[in-house]
Amino acid sequence: MSTGTARGVRPDAVPLGIRATVRHVGGLVDARLRAELRDDHERYAPVGASAPDVVEAVRTAVFGGGKRLRPALAFLGFTAAGGAPGDPRVIDLGAALELLHTAYLVHDDVMDDSPTRRGAPTTHARFGETHLRSAYAGEPRRFGEGVAITVGDYAFFGAMGLLAGSGPQAQREFFEMAKDVCVGQYLDLLAAARPAGGGPDPEVIARYKTARYTVQGPLRLGAAVAGRLPELGGAFSAYGRCAGLAFQLRDDLIGALGDPAVSGKPVGDDLRQGKRTPLLAFARERLADDHRARARPGPGAADLLDRIEAGRLPEAEIPAAQDLLRDLGVHDRVRRECAALAAEAVAALGPVDLDGRAEENLRQFASEVADVSGIGDPGARARP
Missing domain, CATH: 1.10.600.10 (Farnesyl Diphosphate Synthase)
Known part of the structure; x- marks a missing residue:
C-alpha cells in the first residue's frame, strides 16, 4: 500500500469556502487513489493479461466524475475537531469513502439497469458489450452484471484496506x-x-x-x-x-x-x-x-x-x-x-x-x- 498521502500540504492548509475545500481535498484524494490503483495494477499484471481488468474498471468508475464531497466533509470533521490538515490518515479516509461510494454506484447501476452514468456506459453495460462483441459463451447481460458486482466488491475491500491506520x-x-x-x-x-x-x-x-x-x-x-x-x-x-x-x-x-x-x-x-x-x-x-x-x-x-x-x-x-x-x-x-x-x-x-x-x-x-x-x-x- 502506498503512503505519503498528504505530501505538500501545509499544516495550516484549511481552505476557506466549501468549494475551495472540495477542490483542495479532492486533489489530494485523487492522487492517493491513483497511487493505490497503480500499485494494484502492478500486483495483478503478472497474473495474466486480463487479471488487472477489475482494477481498471474501478479506476474508470472512480475517475469518471464526481465532486469528492464526502472526502471534503470528512476533512472538515477532522479539522473541526482539531486534526492537523496534513495528517495522511484523513486523506486515506477520504480515499476510502470514494471507493465505498464507487462500490455503491456500480451496484446501484445494476439494480436500476442504468445504461449510462455521467455520460459514459456503466460498468455492467460496458462489460456486457465486451461479451457480445467478443462472442463469449453465455449471456452478455449476466456476464456484465457479474463483473459489475465483482468490481463493486473490489472497491469496497479497497476501502477497507485504506482504513488500516484510522483506528x-x-x-x-x-x-x-x-x-x-x-x-x-x-x-x-x-x-x-x-x-x-x-x-x-x-x-x-x-x-x-x-x-x-x-x-x-x-x-x-x-x-x-x-x-x-x-x-x-x-x-x-x-x-x-x-x-x-x-x-x-x-x-x-x-x-x-x-x-x-x-x-x-x-x-x-x-x-x-x-x-x-x-x-x-x-x-x-x-x-x-x-x-x-x-x-x-x-x-x-x-x-x-x-x-x-x-x-x-x-x-x-x-x-x-x-x-x-x-x-x-x-x-x-x-x-x-x-x-x-x-x-x-x-x-x-x-x-x-x-x-x-x-x-x-x-x-x-x-x-x-x-x-x-x-x-x-x-x-x-x-x-x-
Missing part, C-alpha cells in the same frame, strides 16, 4: 455506516416494488441511503480519526442528518426538474422508474389537500401521478409529469423544507467547540444545499 473507533463507525446504507438500499428497492402508499417512508429511505454516508458519516469519521467522536458525535449526527436530507431533496429536485445542460445529470430518470422520492410524496399530499378543498388540480392529474408511481410513464409524458410537479407546488415545498433543514443543521453546531474555519465551511455547505433557486422554478419555466 478501531473509526473502523467501527465506517462499517456501521456501510451497513446502514445497505438497509436504506433495500428499503428503496422495497418501496419501488410495493403499491403506492404501501412502502417505507421516503424520508427514512433518504436518511439511511443518502444522508447517513453523504454528510453524517464522513463528519463522524473525521471526528473519530481525530479522537473526538464521543464529544462531537451527537452534534455531527444532528448536523449531518439535516444537511444530508436537504442534499437529497435538492438532488431529487435536480433529477426531476433540473436542466441537464447545467447539472450534467439526466433529467426524468426517477420519474421514468417511479422512484418513491419525497417529491412524489409531496405531490400526493398536495393532490389530496386540493381534493379535500374541492380545488381542481387539473384533468387526469391523479391518473398521471399514479402512472409515475407505478413506473409506467412513457418518455412522451415526462414533460407533463414535470408540469404536474410544478403545478402541485413541489418546488416551493422543497425550498421550504431545505431552508428549515439547513437552519436546524447550523443550530446543531452551536453547543460544541470547533475550529472556526472548518465550522464556517460547514455553515456554508448547509446554506448551499438549501439553495434550490433556479432548479425547476415554476417562475423560470419556458412557455410556448
Whole structure:
C-alpha cells in the first residue's frame, strides 16, 4: 500500500469556502487513489493479461466524475475537531469513502439497469458489450452484471484496506455506516416494488441511503480519526442528518426538474422508474389537500401521478409529469423544507467547540444545499 498521502500540504492548509475545500481535498484524494490503483495494477499484471481488468474498471468508475464531497466533509470533521490538515490518515479516509461510494454506484447501476452514468456506459453495460462483441459463451447481460458486482466488491475491500491506520473507533463507525446504507438500499428497492402508499417512508429511505454516508458519516469519521467522536458525535449526527436530507431533496429536485445542460445529470430518470422520492410524496399530499378543498388540480392529474408511481410513464409524458410537479407546488415545498433543514443543521453546531474555519465551511455547505433557486422554478419555466 502506498503512503505519503498528504505530501505538500501545509499544516495550516484549511481552505476557506466549501468549494475551495472540495477542490483542495479532492486533489489530494485523487492522487492517493491513483497511487493505490497503480500499485494494484502492478500486483495483478503478472497474473495474466486480463487479471488487472477489475482494477481498471474501478479506476474508470472512480475517475469518471464526481465532486469528492464526502472526502471534503470528512476533512472538515477532522479539522473541526482539531486534526492537523496534513495528517495522511484523513486523506486515506477520504480515499476510502470514494471507493465505498464507487462500490455503491456500480451496484446501484445494476439494480436500476442504468445504461449510462455521467455520460459514459456503466460498468455492467460496458462489460456486457465486451461479451457480445467478443462472442463469449453465455449471456452478455449476466456476464456484465457479474463483473459489475465483482468490481463493486473490489472497491469496497479497497476501502477497507485504506482504513488500516484510522483506528478501531473509526473502523467501527465506517462499517456501521456501510451497513446502514445497505438497509436504506433495500428499503428503496422495497418501496419501488410495493403499491403506492404501501412502502417505507421516503424520508427514512433518504436518511439511511443518502444522508447517513453523504454528510453524517464522513463528519463522524473525521471526528473519530481525530479522537473526538464521543464529544462531537451527537452534534455531527444532528448536523449531518439535516444537511444530508436537504442534499437529497435538492438532488431529487435536480433529477426531476433540473436542466441537464447545467447539472450534467439526466433529467426524468426517477420519474421514468417511479422512484418513491419525497417529491412524489409531496405531490400526493398536495393532490389530496386540493381534493379535500374541492380545488381542481387539473384533468387526469391523479391518473398521471399514479402512472409515475407505478413506473409506467412513457418518455412522451415526462414533460407533463414535470408540469404536474410544478403545478402541485413541489418546488416551493422543497425550498421550504431545505431552508428549515439547513437552519436546524447550523443550530446543531452551536453547543460544541470547533475550529472556526472548518465550522464556517460547514455553515456554508448547509446554506448551499438549501439553495434550490433556479432548479425547476415554476417562475423560470419556458412557455410556448
